[in-house]
Amino acid sequence: MFTPQPIGSVFSPYKDAAAIPKGLGAEHQAEGVLNILPEFEPGLADIEGFSHLFVIWVFDRSNGFDLIGKPPTDSMAHGVFATRSPRRPNPIGLTVVELLRREGGALHVRGLDMLDGTPILDIKPYMSSIPAETLRRGWLAEAEARKP
Ligand SMILES: C[S@@+](CC[C@H](N)C(=O)[O-])C[C@H]1O[C@@H](n2cnc3c(N)ncnc32)[C@H](O)[C@@H]1O
Numbered sequence: 445m446f447t448p449q450p451i452g453s454v455f456s457p458y459k460d461a462a463a464i465p466k467g468l469g470a471e472h473q474a475e476g477v478l479n480i481l482p483e484f485e486p487g488l489a490d491i492e493g494f495s496h497l498f499v500i501w502v503f504d505r506s507n508g509f510d511l512i513g514k515p516p517t518d519s520m521a522h523g524v525f526a527t528r529s530p531r532r533p534n535p536i537g538l539t540v541v542e543l544l545r546r547e548g549g550a551l552h553v554r555g556l557d558m559l560d561g562t563p564i565l566d567i568k569p570y571m572s573s574i575p576a577e578t579l580r581r582g583w584l585a586e587a588e589a590r591k592p
Pocket residue numbers: 461462464465466502503504505506528529530536537538539540557558559562563
Protein backbone atom coordinates (compact mmCIF):
# COMPACT_ATOMS: atom_id res chain seq x y z
CA MET A 445 0.00 0.00 0.00
CA PHE A 446 0.96 3.66 -0.18
CA THR A 447 0.21 6.83 1.70
CA PRO A 448 -1.96 9.04 -0.52
CA GLN A 449 -0.55 12.50 -1.10
CA PRO A 450 -2.93 15.19 -2.41
CA ILE A 451 -1.77 16.77 -5.68
CA GLY A 452 -3.98 19.80 -5.10
CA SER A 453 -7.41 20.92 -3.97
CA VAL A 454 -10.76 21.97 -5.39
CA PHE A 455 -12.01 25.54 -5.42
CA SER A 456 -15.74 24.87 -5.42
CA PRO A 457 -18.80 27.12 -4.95
CA TYR A 458 -20.13 24.54 -2.48
CA LYS A 459 -19.26 25.42 1.12
CA ASP A 460 -22.04 23.23 2.48
CA ALA A 461 -23.02 19.72 1.36
CA ALA A 462 -26.72 20.67 1.53
CA ALA A 463 -26.19 22.99 -1.46
CA ILE A 464 -24.96 20.20 -3.77
CA PRO A 465 -27.76 18.88 -6.04
CA LYS A 466 -28.89 15.37 -5.05
CA GLY A 467 -31.50 12.83 -6.03
CA LEU A 468 -32.94 11.59 -9.32
CA GLY A 469 -32.34 13.98 -12.19
CA ALA A 470 -29.80 16.08 -10.25
CA GLU A 471 -27.56 17.98 -12.64
CA HIS A 472 -24.01 19.02 -11.84
CA GLN A 473 -23.19 22.20 -13.72
CA ALA A 474 -21.21 23.98 -11.00
CA GLU A 475 -17.99 25.57 -12.16
CA GLY A 476 -14.78 25.82 -10.17
CA VAL A 477 -11.06 25.24 -10.26
CA LEU A 478 -8.81 22.25 -9.69
CA ASN A 479 -5.73 23.90 -8.16
CA ILE A 480 -2.72 21.66 -8.69
CA LEU A 481 0.33 22.16 -6.46
CA PRO A 482 3.39 23.67 -8.22
CA GLU A 483 5.47 20.51 -7.77
CA PHE A 484 2.90 18.50 -9.74
CA GLU A 485 2.15 21.12 -12.43
CA PRO A 486 4.55 19.60 -15.02
CA GLY A 487 2.26 16.56 -14.95
CA LEU A 488 -0.50 18.67 -16.56
CA ALA A 489 1.41 18.90 -19.85
CA ASP A 490 -0.91 18.11 -22.80
CA ILE A 491 -4.06 17.94 -20.66
CA GLU A 492 -5.67 20.82 -22.62
CA GLY A 493 -6.52 18.46 -25.50
CA PHE A 494 -9.03 16.55 -23.41
CA SER A 495 -12.59 17.78 -23.06
CA HIS A 496 -13.39 15.79 -19.91
CA LEU A 497 -11.38 14.52 -16.96
CA PHE A 498 -11.77 11.97 -14.21
CA VAL A 499 -11.03 13.59 -10.85
CA ILE A 500 -10.16 11.24 -8.00
CA TRP A 501 -10.53 12.90 -4.63
CA VAL A 502 -11.00 12.42 -0.88
CA PHE A 503 -14.30 12.67 1.03
CA ASP A 504 -12.34 14.53 3.70
CA ARG A 505 -15.48 15.56 5.63
CA SER A 506 -16.98 12.09 5.82
CA ASN A 507 -16.63 9.84 8.87
CA GLY A 508 -17.03 6.08 8.85
CA PHE A 509 -18.98 3.97 6.41
CA ASP A 510 -22.19 2.00 5.91
CA LEU A 511 -22.03 -1.20 3.87
CA ILE A 512 -25.78 -0.89 3.23
CA GLY A 513 -27.48 2.47 2.87
CA LYS A 514 -30.30 4.36 1.24
CA PRO A 515 -29.10 6.84 -1.41
CA PRO A 516 -30.99 10.10 -2.05
CA THR A 517 -31.93 8.66 -5.47
CA ASP A 518 -33.99 5.76 -4.08
CA SER A 519 -36.31 4.76 -1.26
CA MET A 520 -34.63 1.35 -1.07
CA ALA A 521 -31.26 0.43 0.46
CA HIS A 522 -28.29 -0.78 -1.58
CA GLY A 523 -24.74 -1.98 -0.99
CA VAL A 524 -22.18 0.82 -0.74
CA PHE A 525 -20.27 -0.48 -3.76
CA ALA A 526 -23.46 -0.20 -5.83
CA THR A 527 -23.78 3.49 -4.89
CA ARG A 528 -21.77 6.70 -4.91
CA SER A 529 -22.16 7.23 -1.16
CA PRO A 530 -19.58 9.45 0.61
CA ARG A 531 -19.64 6.98 3.53
CA ARG A 532 -17.39 4.21 2.18
CA PRO A 533 -14.55 2.09 3.60
CA ASN A 534 -11.97 4.06 1.60
CA PRO A 535 -13.39 7.59 1.31
CA ILE A 536 -12.47 8.15 -2.33
CA GLY A 537 -14.65 10.18 -4.72
CA LEU A 538 -14.69 10.06 -8.51
CA THR A 539 -16.16 12.86 -10.61
CA VAL A 540 -16.15 13.48 -14.35
CA VAL A 541 -15.72 17.18 -15.13
CA GLU A 542 -15.55 19.20 -18.33
CA LEU A 543 -12.25 21.01 -18.78
CA LEU A 544 -13.01 24.63 -19.71
CA ARG A 545 -9.46 26.00 -19.73
CA ARG A 546 -6.08 25.75 -18.08
CA GLU A 547 -4.13 28.60 -16.50
CA GLY A 548 -0.85 27.12 -15.28
CA GLY A 549 -1.69 24.83 -12.40
CA ALA A 550 -5.33 25.93 -12.39
CA LEU A 551 -7.80 23.78 -14.30
CA HIS A 552 -11.11 25.58 -14.76
CA VAL A 553 -13.83 22.96 -14.91
CA ARG A 554 -17.60 22.44 -14.96
CA GLY A 555 -19.50 19.64 -13.25
CA LEU A 556 -18.27 19.76 -9.67
CA ASP A 557 -20.09 17.85 -6.93
CA MET A 558 -17.55 18.23 -4.15
CA LEU A 559 -17.06 20.73 -1.34
CA ASP A 560 -14.68 23.65 -1.41
CA GLY A 561 -11.18 22.62 -0.32
CA THR A 562 -11.61 18.95 -1.20
CA PRO A 563 -8.19 17.28 -1.63
CA ILE A 564 -7.44 15.92 -5.11
CA LEU A 565 -5.56 12.63 -5.37
CA ASP A 566 -5.32 12.21 -9.12
CA ILE A 567 -6.58 13.39 -12.51
CA LYS A 568 -6.90 11.25 -15.63
CA PRO A 569 -8.29 11.99 -19.07
CA TYR A 570 -11.85 10.75 -19.47
CA MET A 571 -12.27 8.02 -22.04
CA SER A 572 -14.70 5.20 -22.47
CA SER A 573 -14.96 2.62 -25.20
CA ILE A 574 -18.15 1.09 -23.85
CA PRO A 575 -21.07 1.69 -26.23
CA ALA A 576 -24.00 3.38 -24.46
CA GLU A 577 -26.37 0.55 -25.47
CA THR A 578 -24.33 -2.05 -23.54
CA LEU A 579 -24.43 -0.13 -20.25
CA ARG A 580 -26.85 -1.33 -17.56
CA ARG A 581 -27.80 1.06 -14.77
CA GLY A 582 -29.11 -1.45 -12.22
CA TRP A 583 -31.29 -0.17 -9.36
CA LEU A 584 -30.97 3.40 -10.60
CA ALA A 585 -32.91 2.60 -13.79
CA GLU A 586 -35.56 0.88 -11.64
CA ALA A 587 -35.79 3.89 -9.31
CA GLU A 588 -36.20 6.19 -12.32
CA ALA A 589 -38.96 3.93 -13.70
CA ARG A 590 -40.79 4.05 -10.34
CA LYS A 591 -40.62 7.83 -10.17
CA PRO A 592 -44.12 9.32 -10.48
C1 LIG B 1 -22.99 11.27 -3.82
S1 LIG B 1 -21.32 11.83 -3.66
C2 LIG B 1 -20.71 11.54 -5.28
C3 LIG B 1 -19.33 12.03 -5.44
C4 LIG B 1 -18.62 11.52 -6.67
N1 LIG B 1 -19.26 11.93 -7.90
C5 LIG B 1 -18.50 10.02 -6.62
O1 LIG B 1 -19.27 9.35 -7.30
O2 LIG B 1 -17.64 9.52 -5.91
C6 LIG B 1 -21.47 13.58 -3.63
C7 LIG B 1 -21.82 14.04 -2.24
O3 LIG B 1 -20.68 13.87 -1.41
C8 LIG B 1 -20.68 14.86 -0.39
N2 LIG B 1 -19.38 15.51 -0.42
C9 LIG B 1 -18.87 16.32 -1.37
N3 LIG B 1 -17.64 16.71 -1.07
C10 LIG B 1 -17.33 16.11 0.11
C11 LIG B 1 -16.17 16.11 0.94
N4 LIG B 1 -15.08 16.79 0.62
N5 LIG B 1 -16.21 15.37 2.09
C12 LIG B 1 -17.31 14.68 2.44
N6 LIG B 1 -18.44 14.65 1.68
C13 LIG B 1 -18.44 15.36 0.53
C14 LIG B 1 -21.83 15.80 -0.68
O4 LIG B 1 -22.91 15.43 0.15
C15 LIG B 1 -22.15 15.52 -2.14
O5 LIG B 1 -23.51 15.75 -2.44
